[in-house]
Structures are given as structure tokens and as C-alpha cells.
Amino acid sequence: xxxxxxxxxxxCGHKHRPIRLAPGERAxxxxxxxxxxxxxxxxxxxxxxxxxxxxxxxxxxxxxxxVIAGKLGDERVCRLFTGVxxxxxxxxxxxxxxxxxxxxxxxxxxxxxxxxxxxxxxLKWHTVNIPSLPRIVHILEHWAFPEVQVLAVLIALIKLxxxxxxxxxxxxxxxxxxxxxxxxxxxxxxxxxCDPAPVPCRTDAAP
Amino acid sequence: xxxxxxxxRFKSNSTAAALAVAxxxxxxxxxxxxxxxxxxxxxxxSDTIFSGTVELWRQGLWVIATIVxxxxxxxxxxKLAGLGWLLLSVRHxxxxxxxxxTRTFAVVDFVGRWSMLDVxxxxxxxxxxxxxxxxSVQARSGIVAFAAAVVLTVLAxxxxxxxxxxxxxxxxxxxxxxx
Numbered sequence: 001x002x003x004x005x006x007x008x009x010x011x012c013g014h015k016h017r018p019i020r021l022a023p024g025e026r027a028x029x030x031x032x033x034x035x036x037x038x039x040x041x042x043x044x045x046x047x048x049x050x051x052x053x054x055x056x057x058x059x060x061x062x063x064x065x066x067v068i069a070g071k072l073g074d075e076r077v078c079r080l081f082t083g084v085x086x087x088x089x090x091x092x093x094x095x096x097x098x099x100x101x102x103x104x105x106x107x108x109x110x111x112x113x114x115x116x117x118x119x120x121x122x123l124k125w126h127t128v129n130i131p132s133l134p135r136i137v138h139i140l141e142h143w144a145f146p147e148v149q150v151l152a153v154l155i156a157l158i159k160l161x162x163x164x165x166x167x168x169x170x171x172x173x174x175x176x177x178x179x180x181x182x183x184x185x186x187x188x189x190x191x192x193x194c195d196p197a198p199v200p201c202r203t204d205a206a207p
Numbered sequence: 208x209x210x211x212x213x214x215x216r217f218k219s220n221s222t223a224a225a226l227a228v229a230x231x232x233x234x235x236x237x238x239x240x241x242x243x244x245x246x247x248x249x250x251x252x253s254d255t256i257f258s259g260t261v262e263l264w265r266q267g268l269w270v271i272a273t274i275v276x277x278x279x280x281x282x283x284x285x286k287l288a289g290l291g292w293l294l295l296s297v298r299h300x301x302x303x304x305x306x307x308x309t310r311t312f313a314v315v316d317f318v319g320r321w322s323m324l325d326v327x328x329x330x331x332x333x334x335x336x337x338x339x340x341x342x343s344v345q346a347r348s349g350i351v352a353f354a355a356a357v358v359l360t361v362l363a364x365x366x367x368x369x370x371x372x373x374x375x376x377x378x379x380x381x382x383x384x385x386x
Contacts, residue, residue, distance in 0.1 A: 083334030
């Protein structure tokens with residue numbers, strides 16, 4: 001990245017000269033102290049690893065049973081999309097779409113977008129210049145809520161404990177692992193990749 | 208001290224204000240209408256967000272009740288109050304404490320997602336508890352209004368431009384600082 005490239009704080013708009021960060025170090029805005037860039041503790045490949053792990057876990061999370069509920073001999077298997085389907089059948093289609101987007105589709109899309117951003121840099125391929133992709137990642141970050149869904153399921157399990165017999169299925173554990181992978185990928189995500197620089201994951205030393 | 212403040216981008220912040228007002232309006236039916244109805248062995252019960260929280264508390268699930276109360280009642284109100292404060296500060300032209308206002312915006316931006324807890328909870332319970340006449344749970348119209356309020360507050364936060372809280376940045380700037 002050239003020294004003429006500035007880092008602009010997203011909250012206060014203050015411009016800074018880029019600096020080189022050591023692993024685990026964060027660059028704070030000199031004016032409002034917002035974290036502007038981080039250098040992942042586990043190296044530049046960590047975000048890619050966590051993104052791919054999350055993507056792999058998304059498939060069993062979607063297909064395997066989340067929770068198996070039983071009452072008086074009747075058994076019901078609940079998967080990731082069972083609630084979405086129930087809302088859809090109930091006539092609440094907009095709500096069903098919202099739950100589907102925020103709980104399933106957008107987290108996977110976010111993992112995919114982060115993986116696409118990191119693959120060329122980590123594997124030393126040609127940098128894929130998709131100018132809108134970093135912006136897409138930023139938007140997806142605001143609408144992907146898998147950790148909230150995990151908490152909601154845990155609350156539901158505690159709430160229903162005395163009402164029905166519950167067995168937590170492997171799908172739920174895969175979903176939890178996917179949510180953790182997503183959080184770790186986001187924490188390792190290097191925003192410097194947003195700039196199609198020849199040497200990503202690093203910033204130039206401050207003059 | 209002669210500080211120049213950025214010209215307020217009315218489009219951005221008026222959009223944020225409109226969305227925040229819409230969210231406040233949607234919070235009224237969200238809190239008055241039932242969000243879930245439960246049928247257990249012929250006994251029907253409909254709960255609003257607040258009555259559901261009270262019921263959890265009565266059952267001795269205090270931690271869960273506190274989490275649900277915080278996510279479904281406190282956070283939406285905090286977000287609207289925070290956005291209102293930010294918008295009023297910008298409207299009055301000269302934010303007194305830009306750093307504190309920016310931190311408020313960052314907190315409002317961060318906590319917003321947790322309001323979706325009740326929506327996911329209703330979706331999951333509706334999908335799981337379907338045992339015919341023995342036990343069933345149905346989502347009710349209040350949850351649609353609540354989801355709309357949550358989405359509108361998130362959109363309002365996105366529409367707000369926090370840079371207007373600060374004076375126009377200097378052309379030549381210092382380096383970033385390390386913690």
C-alpha cells in the first residue's frame with residue numbers, strides 16, 4: 001500500500017497515515033479511539049481458515065436435527081429451517097424471510113465473502129479486485145445474527161425443559177460451531193484487504 | 208476556538224430520524240399485542256413481551272427473564288433514546304462532547320442485533336412445539352410489529368452518519384495510535 005493512502009475512521013472521518021501493525025496489535029483512531037484496523041493474532045490466514053471452517057459447518061447445521069422434542073410418545077424433529085417453515089405456514093412470510101436471512105443465509109454469505117476476500121492474498125493468487133465486496137462484507141456484518149439465534153435456542157430449551165422431553169441434536173452443535181467460526185473470522189478479518197494492495201494484511205510504516 | 212463543523216447531511220440524518228420515529232411507532236403494537244400464544248392440554252394463553260417476561264420470572268427463571276427483558280424491552284428503548292440524543296445533538300449544530308456521542312453511537316450500533324432474540328425465540332418455539340391438542344405454540348401479530356421495530360432501528364442506525372458529530376477533519380493528520 002502506498003504511503004499516500006490514508007486510513008479514514010468510519011466513525012469520525014479522521015484521516016491517518018497507515019502504520020505497520022504487529023500480530024495482535026490494533027490501530028486506534030487518534031481522535032475518537034475507535035479501532036480502525038487489527039492485525040490478527042493467528043496471522044493473515046486465520047480469517048480464511050475460520051471462514052472455510054464456518055462454511056463447512058453450515059451444511060450439517062442446516063441438514064442435521066437441531067432439537068428433538070417428545071411429548072406423550074409423539075416426537076418432533078426440529079431443524080434449522082423448521083421455525084422458518086412454521087412462520088411461513090402461519091402466514092407470517094415476511095417474518096419467515098427475515099429469520100431465514102439473519103439466521104442462516106446472511107451468516108453463510110458473510111463467511112463466503114470473507115473467504116473470497118482472503119483466498120487470493122493467502123494463497124498468493126492474483127488479487128481479485130471486486131470493489132463492492134468489502135462493502136458487502138460490512139453490510140452483511142450488520143445483518144448476520146447467528147450468535148443471537150444460538151442464545152434464543154438455549155433460552156427456548158431452558159423454557160421448554162419442564163413441558164416436553166428435549167434432546168439436542170448435532171445440527172445445533174454444528175450451528176454453534178459455525179457461529180463461533182464466524183465471530184473468530186470477523187475478529188481476524190483484516191480490513192486492509194478492502195484495498196486492492198499488492199501486499200495485503202500490512203500497512204506501510206508511518207513516515 | 209474556531210471549529211468548523213461538517214455541514215449536516217440532512218438526507219442521511221433526516222432518514223435516520225424518520226426510521227427512528229417509525230420504529231418508535233412500531234414498538235407500541237409490539238408491546239401491546241400478543242407475541243406468542245401457547246395451548247397446553249386445552250388451556251390457552253397469549254403473552255405479550257412483558258407478560259412473557261413476567262411469567263418467566265414467576266417460574267423462577269430469573270436469569271432468562273432478565274436476558275429477555277433486556278433484549279426485548281431495554282435495548283430497543285435504549286437504541287431509540289440513544290439515536291434521539293444523537294439526532295438532537297446534531298440538529299442543535301454543535302455537539303458538546305463528540306467523543307462521548309461517538310461512543311454512544313458505537314454502543315447503539317453494537318447492541319442492536321440482540322433485540323432479534325425474541326424474534327428467533329418465537330420462530331424456534333413455533334417450529335418446535337407442535338403437538339396438536341397436547342401442546343402447541345403459535346406466533347402472533349405482536350412479533351411481526353416487534354421485528355419491524357428491530358429492523359427499523361437497525362436501518363436508522365445505518366442511516367445515521369456519525370461523522371457529523373465531529374468538526375471537519377484536518378487535511379494533514381497524525382498517525383494512528385496503538386493501544
